[in-house]
Amino acid sequence: ETGVTQTPRHLVMGMTNKKSLKCEQHLGHNAMYWYKQSAKKPLELMFVYNFKEQTENNSVPSRFSPECPNSSHLFLHLHTLQPEDSALYLCASSQRLAVYNEQFFGPGTRLTVL
């Protein structure tokens, strides 16, 4: 257990559905991240939050909408996704947004878009 939990672990949705991914960290960290992991590709950083404020949007399409209500929780709202959005979505947290800070990852949500 890394102290970062994600729900659901698996999600299948149609292109017209709206769903949300949830991440919670129990480590007292102040920075949280969303990554996308596709087969045969490096992990892609999507969003970064530091003390609940978004500091990075890595050119992510607007059909992905993040929300960070507090430093412990991070959501990724999904709507009108495409089949190519099928991937493992990983949440991570770190003590702070700084160079020498290890990121702790959750187990991910395996998303399939039909």
Add this chain to the structure above:
Amino acid sequence: GESVGLHLPTLSVQEGDNSIINCAYSNSASDYFIWYKQESGKGPQFIIDIRSNMDKRQGQRVTVLLNKTVKHLSLQIAATQPGDSAVYFCAETGANSKLTFGKGITLSVRP
């Protein structure tokens, strides 16, 4: 653009042998490097890290070597065990604090 990459997609080793996983990076300004291990169905798990002012760091059964001259990072696993079978990622970060990951290499341990 800047990238972090791994030389080989898969590595197969005999149980008990030492494993060496290599990684090349292109950003000479990278200041911090991490090795992650990802087992099936799990998220990446931190193994060991090294700062750019060091060239070697040892952990329990693992050693990371950094050669800044050729921008090369390696992970050595001593006495490889079946539980070491996983995908291994190198990652680097610089002043922007963003981790950049390599593609990953699969380590398979033969009994």
